[in-house]
Amino acid sequence: DTAVSQTPKYLVTQMGNDKSIKCEQNLGHDTMYWYKQDSKKFLKIMFSYNNKELIINETVPNRFSPKSPDKAHLNLHINSLELGDSAVYFCASSRLPTGSQETQYFGPGTRLLVL
Amino acid sequence: GIQVEQSPPDLILQEGANSTLRCNFSDSVNNLQWFHQNPWGQLINLFYIPSGTKQNGRLSATTVATERYSLLYISSSQTTDSGVYFCAVERAGGYNKLIFGAGTRLAVHP
Secondary structure, eight states, X not given: OOSEEEEOSEEEEOTTOOEEEEEEEOSOOSXXXXXXXOTTOOEEEEEEEETTEEEEEOSXXXXXXXXEEETTEEEEEEOSOOGGGOEEEEEEEESOSSSSSOOOEXXXXXXXXXX | OOOEEEEOSEEEEETTOOEEEEEEESSOEEEEEEEEEOTTOOEEEEEEOSXXXXXXXXXXXXXXXXXXXEEEEEOSOOGGGOEEEEEEEXXXXXXXXXXXXXXXXXXXXX
């Protein structure tokens, strides 16, 4: 009965490869997010989708492309991986994108290591 | 953009001690959450608390929105409380874009 799940949990890959991380939520939420946590534990939002529509797009290289096939899924595809992409990527969801009372629930994270 | 500052950056406690973690923010917010990131990396919601006071077991939190700060109290700390505590805020009208502080790293020793 996991609320927000991500696959894979760990991803080790070579520079230059293309990889995808998948996220699914079974909370019935309309809004999903991707966050990146760097080696110093700093967490920063990357993208947000509301009901399959992009609403937040931070300053992220265009090698990163989110895709939302439906409102329960938000995948992150990364092209031409670089060493600096090594990080933990967290998916999150909330009921609505705006207003009060909107707690965000986080997935377990995907640990990406680029060699 | 909104700034979020957490203090102290690091905290070492003996089991059983009490502590207070602070989060200051630079603008009006309509969302403030406290998270605990455990040693396995999982982010766990502790409180949704844009204003007021809440308690959950040994943990409690208070946000004084007019003065732009929030406090997280941990009483009778246990080794399982170790990890990183994050405060995250959404600026009013910010599309639920959570801005995280740098965290307080807590180590509780037996």
